[in-house]
Amino acid sequence: MSITKEDISQWFKSLQDDICQQLENADEKANFQEDPWERPGGGGGRTRVISDGNVLEKGGVNFSAVNGKTPVNILQALELEEADFFATGVSIVLHPNNPWVPIIHMNVRYFEMSNGIWWFGGGIDLTPHYVNKDEASFFHNSLKNICDNHHADYYKRFKTWADEYFYIKHRKETRGIGGIFFDRLGAQEGSKEDLFNFVKEVGKGFAPIYTRFMKDNKSREFSQNEKNWQMLRRGRYVEFNLVWDKGTKFGLDTDGRTESILMSLPPQANWVYDYNPEENSKESETLSLLKKDIDWVKDN
């Protein structure tokens, strides 16, 4: 039996359920609120948001499955005149209260057109307010294990791709410590079954990794200075998402559902003119680690 778009969409929907459950269990206070929506052009989604939790201050775990006429920019890139499209995915951003718990982003998605073209995309990346080298190494090793189960090249390729993608050009900083990012993995890359199996493992890998960071750090004490630093790092997160993130830009340009797209923004972000942390502080150490091409697997 070949895999249909309904199979994939159904699996993503159950992934959303599963992740929300695991996050609620780890938060021990807040529950996700569901906001179902329909897209005028076809399809819809289930936006689920959480706020004011023990650990999670604001976040979203969104599922969508939409269809219609393929957007012009995709048609142009593929030199096509016209085609219908179907796109489904799960997209997550979580902003924790405690500055010792990192911000995380995860996305898995599938796209196909009426002419038979299809691909998967997605990834997981981590944005610690303070980089903890052990956690960074655990994070990258976890992703590498997932990748290595499917292709010997995946981790290296997709880790480099994340470094390039999550780059705040005007700050000369990466958004965080990266992770993996991949897009347009289609028939030239492998069978639909194999790629779907890989994407499933990425999706299932998310909750165990992040709930570990929640549990390990949620009770750690923090100072007002550390909270202030968190607010500045969230400012950088806003800058990346609104200036450079191609997914956000595409959504806002093409009349996507604004509230679902911008659920990625933090509850609060601050800006201070030309703020530079003291030399040899833990803030300046974090800045020194927001660079491309750090080998986190090797470093531990």
Next chain:
Amino acid sequence: MSITKEDISQWFKSLQDDICQQLENADEKANFQEDPWERPGGGGGRTRVISDGNVLEKGGVNFSAVNGKTPVNILQALELEEADFFATGVSIVLHPNNPWVPIIHMNVRYFEMSNGIWWFGGGIDLTPHYVNKDEASFFHNSLKNICDNHHADYYKRFKTWADEYFYIKHRKETRGIGGIFFDRLGAQEGSKEDLFNFVKEVGKGFAPIYTRFMKDNKSREFSQNEKNWQMLRRGRYVEFNLVWDKGTKFGLDTDGRTESILMSLPPQANWVYDYNPEENSKESETLSLLKKDIDWVKDN
């Protein structure tokens, strides 16, 4: 004597001095801190920032005069192969503490190329957290008076231009109540002397208008609810500046000085998923007034 680029740049520099003085007088507490900088490609600027004032929580009044090879996108738009350029201007954004004092933005600028092409641009626009119809009318009438001294069409043209420019497409809202915006006013539009006189009056008009809003509202009491609303409106300001503002985008894309460009961002901004104010509240009234094509001059 014809007007030189040095004349214009010198006048802008003294405008910066004059505005900073008037704002400090009205704030009665904070002073501007100057940060001089040089541009690797040629020229430089004086960034001046203010923070933690009685009235002004964070803001900047920047002067710059830069020169070098004309950026590729301008050359392409003008179908030119290459040319040197000179650009000078004053750019202001002020974020007040008190939600009853509006956010304001002002810019005056002059651009010329070695092939003889030149133009002026600029404008003033107001972003109240709560729209006060009397203040909106005073603001637009003040701008209309400035415009009417120079050309009968200016106010109508530049008011419409501001409505179009300061539009947050993904929210279907204007950033605030607009004002005037103009760009590329060159030889086809009038003599350099006449246009410079217009731009001078816009520049000189700024401080009297804004210090009036500061004085009238700085002591007005506000609730935590009103403060929360201010933080959400600042979130929209961030969204406009980072997603849609062509000036910000151009600066960040072309390796402009990031800290000077992003001095426009507020000290703090908040986001709440799908926040909708109560019907008939003053917050929903403000939203209903964030539309294009409101005739503020006529309405009072």
